[in-house]
Amino acid sequence: MSGLAAVTLLVATLVAFVAMLIGLAMLLFRPGRRKRGLTIFLGAPLVWAGLIVAMMSWDARQKGFEGIGDKGAAGLAGIEDPAEWAEIRAARRAEEAAEKAARQEAEAAEKAERERTAAEARAAAAAEKAARRQAEAAKKAEQERIAADAKAAAEAEDRRKGFHCLSGWDGSHPAFKRIVKNSMRDPDSFEHVDTLVGPVTNGWHAIRMVYRARNGFGGMNVGEAIGRYRNDDCSVEVLSLE
Structure with missing residues (x-):
């Protein structure tokens, strides 16, 4: 001192x-x-x-x-x-600084590796989710296609059978039913019983309709009307009426 x-x-x-x-x-x-x-x-x-x-x-x-x-x-x-x-002292501090830098570098590398692993995991999860969604979308599209094909086939079959021209309420041909009803002596007494349709032939369907109507004596008779209608526009012709 x-x-x-x-x-x-x-x-x-x-x-x-x-x-x-x-x-x-x-x-x-x-x-x-x-x-x-x-x-x-x-x-x-x-x-x-x-x-x-x-x-x-x-x-x-x-x-x-x-x-x-x-x-x-x-x-x-x-x-x-x-x-x-x-x-x-300077050498020790340089060594400590080098050790600190190496430690920080190792920590940074470890952090980068963790982040890379997490990013790869997220990317894999996203890819899996996208693949699952794509598969679900493809499955849904296939189901919709099958349903559409089935609907189209059913509609085509109904059209082939002539059902597209018939009423969904009572199975009659509305225009054919109206013509027959209007030809009755007492149209208000007309009752539709049944309608039978034949397969399409040269674009036409044969049609047979059974009905009930009041006769001139006031009693109810069962009658039959025969005709045909076009498959494309459902236009109808009455061939016979009993």
Whole structure:
């Protein structure tokens, strides 16, 4: 320690010792100032200790060290030359910095690998979901196609049989039924019983309709009407009426 530091430390020690004595005296002999005396008595050592640390730190810096801790580390390593210790300290710090950089690089690589793995998992899940949706869409489209084909086939079969011209209510041909009904003596008494249709031949269907209607004597008779109608536009012709 330098001479100036030693003198300053000695003066500080004496001042702290005197302050402690003053504080002790106030604590013991001045009842009205015991609180202040206690504060001085306890604070003086703390101030002295802080001053000691500051002086030792200043002295270490004056000798070329970074502070008390740096000088203590050099002492533990058995080195007294600040320049030599500065080289060792710089080498240690460079090594620590290299280790920290390597550790950070390893952590970054590990993080990147985790992110890559997570991204691949998400991409695989998305691809699987897309494939599942595509398969479901293809299945639905196939089902719709089969249903449409079945509907078209049914409609084609109904058209071939001539059912598309018949009423969904009672199975009659509306136009044929109307013509026969209007030809009755008492159209209001007309009742449709049954309609039979033959397969299409040269674009025409044979049709036979059984009905009931009131005769001229007021009784109900069962009659039969024979005709034909076109498959394409359902136009009808009455061939016979009984």
